[in-house]
Amino acid sequence: MNQAHRALRVDGEATRLRILESAGLLFSTQGYAETTSKAIAEVAGVDLASINYHFGGRSALYQSVLVEAHDRLFALADLSALSRGNLPPAKQLLVILETVVNSVMSEENWHVRVLAREIGSPSSHLKHLFTVDIAAKLVFVLDVISAITGIPKDDPALLRCLWSVGAPCLTLLISSNFPEPVQTVTNMPKAELIRHLHEFSMAGLVRIGEQRALEALRAR
Structure with a gap:
């Protein structure tokens, strides 16, 4: 694995963890129904496409948050x-x-x-x-x-x-x-x-x- 690919993987994992943490904080205070993907993206500092890329959508993200x-x-x-x-x-x-x-x-x-x-x-x-x-x-x-x-x-x-x-x-x-x-x-x-x-x-x-x-x- 070259350095560029390794750096991309590290950055991708960091983004995934940031989304997960931001979603956990919002779900814990507002609940699943009241927490939008847009709000999660704003807190995490990512675009909506990143949520879909790393988790496949808000529902799957919530399931990942529960497991975490x-x-x-x-x-x-x-x-x-x-x-x-x-x-x-x-x-x-x-x-x-x-x-x-x-x-x-x-x-x-x-x-x-x-x-x-x-x-x-x-x-x-x-x-x-x-x-x-x-x-x-x-x-x-x-x-x-x-x-x-x-x-x-x-x-x-x-x-x-x-x-x-x-x-x-x-x-x-x-x-x-x-x-x-x-x-x-x-x-x-x-x-x-x-x-x-x-x-x-x-x-x-x-x-x-x-x-x-x-x-x-x-x-x-």
């Missing part, structure tokens, strides 16, 4: 690395909850706002996000929950456990527009909130695991 937003919440590569490490399952769950809380409560969080908007008022784009991004990440989280509870991965009870662990995280994600007393909870120190979520989740998961093991013994 969820990756900033928790990247698949981070989950994969966590699963390959030597941490016990309970500690892995703590790391997952810690990462989510730190991301949600960060100052640079347009990704949180755009996800909160989409989850609070789901569109057809949410299915795309689940299919291309979230589903693969849930495999790792289910592995952790299965290891804690002893519930097999093909048991529907494991999905109920996932829902029980994930629901407080979803509440935290969309809590910015909630009134008191929810705001009191979300404004507590991060370390205290992480500890509570972990202890609460572990208590429920361990109890469910014990109950399922007892039921299995009785069925013999």
